[in-house]
Amino acid sequence: MMENIEIARIRRVYSLSELNETAVLNNPFKQFSEWMEDAVESKIIDPGAMILATSSKHSIPSVRVVLLKGFDNEGFIFYTNYESKKGKNLLENPTASILFFWKELERQIRICGRINKVSQKESEKYFHSRPFESQLAAWASNQSEVIPGRDFLEKKFNSLKEKYKDKEVPLPPYWGGFKLLADSFEFWQGRENRLHDRISFSKDNSAWKIARLAP
Numbered sequence: 001m002m003e004n005i006e007i008a009r010i011r012r013v014y015s016l017s018e019l020n021e022t023a024v025l026n027n028p029f030k031q032f033s034e035w036m037e038d039a040v041e042s043k044i045i046d047p048g049a050m051i052l053a054t055s056s057k058h059s060i061p062s063v064r065v066v067l068l069k070g071f072d073n074e075g076f077i078f079y080t081n082y083e084s085k086k087g088k089n090l091l092e093n094p095t096a097s098i099l100f101f102w103k104e105l106e107r108q109i110r111i112c113g114r115i116n117k118v119s120q121k122e123s124e125k126y127f128h129s130r131p132f133e134s135q136l137a138a139w140a141s142n143q144s145e146v147i148p149g150r151d152f153l154e155k156k157f158n159s160l161k162e163k164y165k166d167k168e169v170p171l172p173p174y175w176g177g178f179k180l181l182a183d184s185f186e187f188w189q190g191r192e193n194r195l196h197d198r199i200s201f202s203k204d205n206s207a208w209k210i211a212r213l214a215p
Contacts, residue, residue, distance in 0.1 A: 014106045014190025019197040021212060028185040028201040028208060029073050032109060035187070039102045051099040052078070054089035062089060068100075069126060075181040076111065077118060079126060083174045084143035090115045096180055106190035113182040123176035128168070135169040136160045186213070 025031040039047035048068035055061050062085060070077040076098060080087050090096060094115040101108045127135060140157040147153060185201040196215035201208045 013192060014194075014196065015192050016106045017189055018191060019187060019189035019199055021199065021210060024187065024199050024210065026208065026210070027073075028182070028187075029071070031187060031201075032071070032111075032185070035102075035105075035107060035109065036100075038105060039100075039107075042102075042104055044102055044104050047102065049100075050076075050078075051101070052086065053097040053099070054086050055093050055095070056089050057092040059093075062086065068098075069177070075113060075116075075179045077177050077179045079123065079175070079177045081138070081141070081143035081172075081175050082117075087143075087174075087178075090178055098180060108188045110186040110188070111180065111182050112184045113180045116179050116181060118177035118179050120171070120176065124171045126177065127171045127175065132164075132169065133161075136164065138172050138175050139169070191215070 025034065036047065046067070049065055050068050051063060052066045053061060053063045064086060066078045066080065066086075068076055069079055082088075082091065095113070096115050097110065097112045099108060099110050127138070136157055139160050140153060183203045187197075187199045187201075189197040191197055194215060198213035198215055200211050200213055202211070203209075
């Protein structure tokens with residue numbers, strides 16, 4: 001049996017900040033925007049990295065890290081291969097959760113909601129804003145499929161690089177964006193003695209209901 005006593009003994013004190021009902025903004029999207037600005041200004045690596053949890057039609061969960069590429073007062077946008085495992089999950093069961101964890105700020109945000117595809121026009125606009133090599137990678141990789149080796153992937157990539165030299169790379173028909181339409185938020189701020197601050201927002205008709213949760 002592997003020894004894990006040292007892992008169990010790891011401790012840290014959370015004491016950088018606090019979050020209370022009088023200070024939190026009454027709109028969760030505005031609160032998210034404020035915390036995201038803090039993360040960007042703090043020079044955190046990949047502040048837009050978020051953990052995405054999905055579930056198949058058979059209720060088998062799956063989780064991975066993706067990058068946030070936009071948000072507004074409705075939801076949060078990310079891009080992927082629609083034929084990948086996460087793409088298939090989201091098309092079969094269009095609900096998901098995302099989690100932002102900024103350990104440097106002792107903060108996390110959990111967001112749940114429904115999933116919609118973004119328009120092809122919006123996907124094309126973002127796709128063509130990516131570096132040339134990233135556009136080629138979307139064509140070269142049949143995401144989540146088994147491949148014979150790294151050489152197979154690189155040969156395919158190099159072939160595409162030659163094919164589209166001095167040409168516009170078209171949007172792959174299987175590639176585009178999803179938008180999580182948020183219906184609940186939880187903002188978590190680490191506090192001393194594990195008495196963390198947890199403030200939740202839940203939809204109440206067209207308004208947001210704010211509540212404190214026990215840590």
